[in-house]
Amino acid sequence: MPSFEKTFSLKVPSSTENLAMIRDFVSNIGVQVGFNEGEVARLALAVDEACANVIEHAYGLEATHDVTIRAVVDDDTLRFEIIDTGRGFDPAQMHPQEVEELIRQRKSGGLGLRLIRTIMDDVQYRIVPGEKNELRMVKKLKKH
Amino acid sequence: MATNFQIERRDQGAVRVLALDGYLDAHTAPHFENAIQEEMQAGNLNLIADCGGLTYISSAGLGVFMSFIEEIREAGGDIKLAAIAPKVYQVFEVLGFPALFDILDTVEAAEAKFAEGGRKEF
Numbered sequence: 134m135p136s137f138e139k140t141f142s143l144k145v146p147s148s149t150e151n152l153a154m155i156r157d158f159v160s161n162i163g164v165q166v167g168f169n170e171g172e173v174a175r176l177a178l179a180v181d182e183a184c185a186n187v188i189e190h191a192y193g194l195e196a197t198h199d200v201t202i203r204a205v206v207d208d209d210t211l212r213f214e215i216i217d218t219g220r221g222f223d224p225a226q227m228h229p230q231e232v233e234e235l236i237r238q239r240k241s242g243g244l245g246l247r248l249i250r251t252i253m254d255d256v257q258y259r260i261v262p263g264e265k266n267e268l269r270m271v272k273k274l275k276k277h
Numbered sequence: 278m279a280t281n282f283q284i285e286r287r288d289q290g291a292v293r294v295l296a297l298d299g300y301l302d303a304h305t306a307p308h309f310e311n312a313i314q315e316e317m318q319a320g321n322l323n324l325i326a327d328c329g330g331l332t333y334i335s336s337a338g339l340g341v342f343m344s345f346i347e348e349i350r351e352a353g354g355d356i357k358l359a360a361i362a363p364k365v366y367q368v369f370e371v372l373g374f375p376a377l378f379d380i381l382d383t384v385e386a387a388e389a390k391f392a393e394g395g396r397k398e399f
Contacts (some may be wrong), residue, residue, distance in 0.1 A: 149304035153281065156302075156333070174333075174364050181335050185303040232373050236343050244336035244372060251371055 141204045147188045147217070148196035155184050155202055159213070162204045166211050167275060176211075176272060179252040182245035183215045183268050191219025191266060208274075210254075215268040221260040281305075284312050292391050293321040294384060298330030301338030309341045313356075317345070322354025325387045329360035334368050342378065355379065355396040359387040 143158045145151040156177040163173035184200050192198045201216040235243055250256055255271040282305035285296040293316055301309060316324060326342070346356055357379040361369065369375065379397050381387040390396075 149302070152302050152304055152335075153300065171364065171367065175367075178333075178335060178368065181302060185335065185337060189303065232343065232377060236347055236377065239344055239347055240340075244339060248336055248368070248371065 138205060138207045143202045144199055146196055147192045147198040147200050149188055152181050156181050166206055175252045179249045179270060180213050182248050186245050187217040190222060191217045210274055211272045213270045217266050221266040282308060290388055292323040292325055292388055294325045294327050296327040300333035302335045303337035306337040306341050313345050322349055322352050323391050324356045325384055326358045327360055327384050328358055331365050334365050357387040357390060359384045
């Protein structure tokens with residue numbers, strides 16, 4: 134068991150205009166746990182991508198729902214949990230396409246998940262049918 | 278909530294420059310999408326995205342470049358990117374954009390690249 138755990142939460146309406154607020158929340162925590170500027174920017178991007186996916190796909194761009202972002206810090210990791218109550222989807226079923234392929238198909242989406250997987254050390258998805266969907270993304274802390 | 282993203286458009290020689298300022302995310306990407314669409318409709322196919330004022334980009338912003346580039350190139354034009362800050366550039370890099378798009382240090386260099394007539398193909 135980790136010797137300590139701190140949790141921070143942000144709950145916002147499911148509108149893309151709140152993505153900037155979500156990035157600020159993530160950035161503040163990233164700085165607090167000792168990541169450098171570039172790493173903080175990448176963490177904010179990963180959480181932005183996850184929340185944008187929720188708003189667009191789980192809620193179909195309806196701004197009347199909630200997105201909860203929980204950040205949990207323990208001795209070794211910073212973990213983000215993105216929780217929604219919309220339509221669940223399983224990223225494991227998604228097959229990331231090459232950018233070149235997406236361009237040929239004139240598609241603009243499909244990159245968010247690739248960015249999340251590149252940035253974070255571990256990504257897991259949990260669907261509790263009829264209750265909630267939860268995306269967990271873990272980043273190892275730097276040892277001093 | 279005020280939208281922290283603006284586009285200033287200007288002619289520079291034979292090309293059209295779209296100077297992006299602020300953040301380009303899922304909220305502001307439609308604004309950029311509209312701007313490119315308007316330029317294409319006006320027949321402006323040689324576009325430079327001046328990213329000097331761009332503080333952030335997510336995949337929604339990158340997606341705008343991706344969704345138009347094929348059509349613009351087929352019509353004989355191109356979108357070249359210029360003056361991207363290092364923090365923003367890393368996102369383009371991670372997805373392999375430098376192999377697919379001309380990315381120049383300055384708007385002037387992008388303009389010169391248009392004058393040379395070269396462009397990336399894939």
